[in-house]
Amino acid sequence: FLTKTKKPISCRLLSEFVGEISLTVQEILNEWSQFLRIQRQPDQKPLYSIYHKSFNDFLYRQDIVQEVESLVTPIQKQITDKSWEILYGQD
16 A cells, blocks of 8 residues: 555554554554555654655565555555545545
């Protein structure tokens, strides 16, 4: 999901996208912290993004994408659907 959002995202929103509890997602983000850019603003939750475009490209290499191509469109749809739901509700 981080490779597809292209914008920094909160742990809470990422957990909603992936359908996991925030604690589980935060543990994974902590494990991957060396590969992530973490933006911290006063009085706000941190936002996460892939640290470097080359690492993002590595994660999304063509041969890897071909292996999991069937997951790409559903991920994009989930991001769109969840964003819409957050902005406008479920209806």
